[in-house]
Amino acid sequence: MSLINVTNLTFAYDGSYDNIFENVSFQIDTNWRLGFTGRNGRGKTTFFNLLLGKYEYTGNTSASVSFEYFPFHVVNKENITLDVISDIFPDYLHWKLMRELSLLEVSEDILYRPFDSLSYGEQTKVLLATLFLKENSFLLIDEPTNHLDINARKLVSDYLDTKSGFILVSHDRSFLDNCVDHIISINKTNIEIQKGNFSCWWENKKRQDSFELAENARLRKDINRLKDSAKRTSDWSYEVEKTKNGTTNSGSKLDKGYVGHKAAKMMKRSKSIENRQQSAIDEKSKLLKNIEHSDSLKISQITYHKNRLAELENVSIFYGDTMVCKDVSFTIEQGERIALIGKNGSGKTSIIKLICGEDINYTGIFRKGSQLKISHVSQDTSHLQGNLTDYAVNNEIDESLFKSILRKLDFSRVQFEKDMSAFSGGQKKKVLIAKSLCEKAHLHIWDEPLNFIDIISRMQIEELLLEYSPTLLFVEHDREFYKNIATKIFEL
The missing domain is CATH 3.40.50.300 (P-loop containing nucleotide triphosphate hydrolases)
Known part of the structure; x- marks a missing residue:
């Protein structure tokens, strides 16, 4: 050791x-x-x-x-x-x-x-x-x-x-x-x-975050209460001090020593309350610094006029003389979240390309709804370059919504000024996912969308998909993700 x-x-x-x-x-x-x-x-x-x-x-x-x-x-x-x-x-x-x-x-x-x-x-x-x-x-x-x-x-x-x-x-x-x-x-x-392991750490983090949020709320109440108390005490002290040169209601002279002592006592109490208030503020400032803000996201999927969006029946795909998959049969119904799983090289990406309309050599029957709008997230991020504003304009998506989603996925504002080619692998993937979330589509197709993306962002995306239930066909090797998200699993 x-x-x-x-x-x-x-x-x-x-x-x-x-x-x-x-x-x-x-x-x-x-x-x-x-x-x-x-x-x-x-x-x-x-x-x-x-x-x-x-x-x-x-x-x-x-x-x-x-x-x-x-x-x-x-x-x-x-x-x-x-x-x-x-x-x-x-x-x-x-x-x-x-x-x-x-x-x-x-x-x-x-x-x-x-x-x-x-x-x-x-x-x-x-x-x-x-x-x-x-x-x-x-x-x-x-x-x-x-x-x-x-x-x-x-x-x-x-x-x-x-x-x-x-x-x-x-x-x-x-x-x-x-x-x-x-x-x-x-x-x-x-x-x-x-x-x-990670699950132990995550449970500890959730407990710590919950404690800090509760403690923050308690201290906020204490600070407000102490502020009010300090103001009342200070006002009382000021009013008592003003009577030092006056008389009582019966016309007799006031005991200035007594009044001064009372005013000083009130001032001392006011100072004590201020110190306690400052101590509570200092304690509060130590909290929440490591809490990860993972605001919920939104998706704008539109409804197709038919329940069935696409169907493959005994589809085999070829590259030259090489068959990459054989006799694939499944349907995509509205509201389904289908995980397409299988070994590397089993044809998952080829099937996605076929559904997305690329020129793929295949046999069998493939049907796709007319005027079906698809939002596609590919594995490849190498094409991303230039600034985010131009990217939003070129892809005809709402820039403010696009950047708002990226902010929720932990992009700092300074990141918006950088060239996308300088982004990390995870940040580039988030750009593609944010773009997809901005697109009005009947069907979202995501090909290994989570490569390089951090765990908290993955959990955000899970929550989004569970809340809005979009129609989704996806390839993802993160076991926890596809177990939590998929309504149907098709294995090649």
Whole structure:
């Protein structure tokens, strides 16, 4: 066992007035399996880069281990996979590599195929196996679940559960719950560490938030009561002081010493009330700083004139001579939320493209309602560039509603001035989802919409879909999400 100590870490990007981290201090045991959580843009990847020494910062970080970052950057993806592994880690032992690949259920033959011919899931598993060949290293694992199907996620999660000594960024709740024993969270004002998995941390956070909200309400009442009391006491003191030079109702002289003593006593009481009021205000100011505001969202789906929107009957899809899926049959009825699940490469995205009207080579029967309006969220965000205002205009959506939804999804106002090409992966996905929520459509089709999106935003989107019950066809590998949302599951 050894410790990683972070003391008074402060960092801001060049040209930025706001610190990403400010006087952050904590301690990590290198045997822990930490899940790393926080809203998009809070600085998870930035923190990894600070540990890796890529940026200058103030404060101190001490560790008796080196740090390794996943995913590795593969320069020559056309090389044989075994050569890619050798480039990353020249001194590896082959038997250890085979042991790790076996645990990840990867066959040996892929080592002799070009790396870029492997599926995303296979590439992820190969790079993870290479990562765990490194000894005396603390591992920084950044979103390994993207592009992994449901079965692969379970396999990788079980694999990580047998390991130790890492920080794992993932927004998949089931994945985290299965393989971590501590949570490190980037909050609005600090970084904190708790023992337990994500569900334990989330329950503790909800309890803490509820306590702070109740305490805030109590203190607000106390402050108002003390304000009124202080005003009354001050008024009484002033009135008593005014009588010092007067007479009583019977015409006799007042005892000025008594009156002065009474006035001083009232002033002292007034001061005591003010001190208590200030103490309550100071106590109140310590609350609510880390409460995440996740306002409800709205959707503008329109009703189609028929109950059935689309139907596939024994549909098989081909790319050239290759069949990607065979004899697919299902219907989309109004009000249904259909989860399309299956292994990577089983044809989920191809079916979505067919329904969205792309030119796809298929056999079988496909029917779609005439003048059916579809709002599509694709996996690809690489086309996003330019500012949000122009994007709203070009896509003919209401700019104020579009930006309001992004604000609710934790975009800061300063983000609105940036070029979208500089957004994080999660922020780009939120742009596509916000656009879709602004579009008046009969059917929403979302293809892996949650890649890179933080957990709290996922919960917001869940609440939206449950409240408004839009007709939705979606592909998503987050088990918790599709279990909570789907009214029907179609597995390829």
